[in-house]
Amino acid sequence: MRVVLTGAAGFIGSHLAERYITDGHVVLGIDSVLTGSQRNLKTVSSNTRFSFLERDVSGTWDEIERRVSQESIDLVLHFASPASPVDYLAFPIETMLVNSLGTKNAIEFASRRKARFVFASTSETYGDPLEHPQRESYWGNVNPTGPRSCYDESKRFGEALTAAYRRVRGTDTRIIRIFNTYGPRMRRDDGRVVPNFITQALESKPLTIYGDGSQTRSFCYIDDLVEGIVRCAASTELSGKIVNIGNPEEYTIREFAEIVCEIAGVPLEATACQLPVDDPSRRCPDISRAKAILGWQPRVGLREGLGRTLAYFRANP
Ligand SMILES: NC(=O)c1ccc[n+]([C@@H]2O[C@H](COP(=O)([O-])OP(=O)(O)OC[C@H]3O[C@@H](n4cnc5c(N)ncnc54)[C@H](O)[C@@H]3O)[C@@H](O)[C@H]2O)c1
Known part of the structure; x- marks a missing residue:
């Protein structure tokens, strides 16, 4: 399988790159290194099935298109975005752009190349939740203009855009609402x-x-999250759906x-x-859907x- 992974030099992206390479796939990692570092890719950088492009995915994708123009792409994982409050409060505009324009570029690319698309969303879309634990059906309680809104609202926009591509273009999408991972x-x-x-x-x-x-708070260990993401990306039953991945x-x-x-x-x-x-x-996530559809639940205490x-x-x- 050929995978395009945005945010590859970040915390989660680097673990995902490692997992897909270990499983025998070919990965093109793209990252602007805004909050990540190529040091995170030490374990995969010398592997011939891994390549890396330093690019802002909110800008033009011409170079990315050129790199893979002759290849079929099976999966696009859009994980680029500042994720910690310190980062998105320092880069609020970049955060909004990568989750809006960046998501548009990534899903447009996936749609044209007939690849599956996975959007890394967040439990922050639930805001300060009035429902507990949070199920995927809950719409959230978010302040639309507060300091955290650059992250929460742009992720909500990314979800809406993903849902629109699914409806209008029939793109094979999945949205993962990731809870605190460490x-x-x-x-x-x-x-x-x-x-x-x-x-x-x-x-x-x-x-x-x-x-x-x-x-x-609930805390999910990175290996559990990666297993959940890999299962989600592979599942046909989850096409067009949203799933919570986190430790309850x-x-x-x-x-x-x-x-x-x-x-x-x-x-x-x-x-x-x-x-x-x-x-x-x-x-706290309700993970009944991940359990039922993916047979997934956290293993690491x-x-x-x-x-x-x-x-x-x-x-x-
Ligand atoms: N870590 C968590 O607990 C958590 C929880 C919920 C959601 N998420 C989501 O998972 C994804 C990865 O989070 P993370 O914890 O690995 O964060 P991270 O900051 O470690 O990684 C994000 C990566 O995206 C890159 N990036 C940012 N803007 C970019 C752009 N415009 N173009 C190209 N690359 C860009 C950064 O340089 C970084 O390497 C994010 O989308 C985040 O919203 C993470």
């Missing part, structure tokens, strides 16, 4: 709670807990901080910080996944 190759400074807490614990600094720490085990941020410190072998010390604007109070992530952070100071 693991090796997250950037230390990406501002998300997992690298924040791990870095602070390893440096014996107090953990920064926003609000009173009673807000909940829910922890308060305070409980999570305690587990990180336990694994790092340090006592928990915390400093309280103000809750960010529009921070969701609860977040939080302590095991955190142990592996901590080892990565220790080895890559």
